Amino acid sequence: MQFIALDLEWNNVYGKKIKGFFNEIIEFGAVKVDAEGNIYDEFTCLINTQVGKKLRANTKEITHITNDEIKTGILFTKAVSEFKKWIGTEDTVIMTWGDGDVRVLIDNCKYFGCGDRIPFLNKYMDLQRYFQRIKCTSKSQQIGLSNAAEMVGISDDGYSLHRALDDSKITAKCFNAIREDKIINEYIKECNDEFYSRIVFKNKVISSMKNPLVDKSYLNCICEECGKPAEALTKWKYSNQYFRAQYRCENCNKDYQVNVRFRKLYDRTEIRKIVKPIVEEETTEAKQ
Ligand SMILES: [Zn+2]
Known part of the structure; x- marks a missing residue:
């Protein structure tokens, strides 16, 4: 060879x-x-x-x-x-x-x-x-x-x-x-x-919720403290590659930002999910 x-x-x-x-x-x-x-x-x-x-x-x-x-x-x-x-x-x-x-x-x-x-x-x-x-x-x-x-x-x-x-x-x-x-x-x-x-083949980020490749089972949030499902505070909105929503765990009084990206690759759909607690800013605390 x-x-x-x-x-x-x-x-x-x-x-x-x-x-x-x-x-x-x-x-x-x-x-x-x-x-x-x-x-x-x-x-x-x-x-x-x-x-x-x-x-x-x-x-x-x-x-x-x-x-x-x-x-x-x-x-x-x-x-x-x-x-x-x-x-x-x-x-x-x-x-x-x-x-x-x-x-x-x-x-x-x-x-x-x-x-x-x-x-x-x-x-x-x-x-x-x-x-x-x-x-x-x-x-x-x-x-x-x-x-x-x-x-x-x-x-x-x-x-x-x-x-x-x-x-x-x-x-x-x-x-x-x-x-x-x-x-x-x-x-x-x-x-x-x-x-x-x-x-x-060009990888493509999916931007519409109606796309059948959007696996809705990823559009949720489990509280990292208590392990229970958190409740949606906002609707899912698409911006800059990700579907984005906020969730709240009433048990722990904790808010989360949840971002999920679905990307169509040649032979599969790649899913990337990022869950981050929303930390209250110091300025709002100082006001209380
Ligand atoms: Zn919790």
Whole structure:
């Protein structure tokens, strides 16, 4: 099995064809890694952009790529076919740091008529996800590539961060530092229909009580002091992602703020419930 670390740079532009903003890829960078962790081949190319003829100021600032350099690039469709040729016929796993690069690739392939699928992607691994599992870091907070490199003792001195080739090299080094072939298999995804529908799925917070995914059994409050159900003081109101209401336990003379969020994920509904006692402010006490 051949492992390839891939990194892309892009420029946010308005696409008339889709009547919205999208990230147009401006650079590909990738390296092949052998079983001993050596980088033995590399691929890099700039894209002659078609939608955004000029780079945005922040793109230039982050990547240090200039408009003149972009003009020397090749068309996106050509880059895809060159990259496919470079990969070759071997069974290959493409790795990226986080799945954002894959989503951007899907958008670009659609926009430039390469189809609904990424032509060179058969097996994929989100290295950021794997890294966070191995290093047991919080799932809710994503680790950036340079922080990850630092965590495993890789120096990014001498590399141009936010240039595709150098970022792909650092990605490959992070992979080598934590590579455990027994666990890796769990993280290698076949890029089938389910893979695509999962990756393009957008999580959605539910804002209407009428939505059947709202499980009403969560819309209550148990007093933390006496363990009895508290009574609703207000109706449930939706604001800023959460349904919110106040409850009172008459036994304990205690008020609670209850916030519940229902979020539709690809294959389940995620429920987050926060119950906090309402502490009376000192100023009101002083008045009494
Ligand atoms: Zn109580």
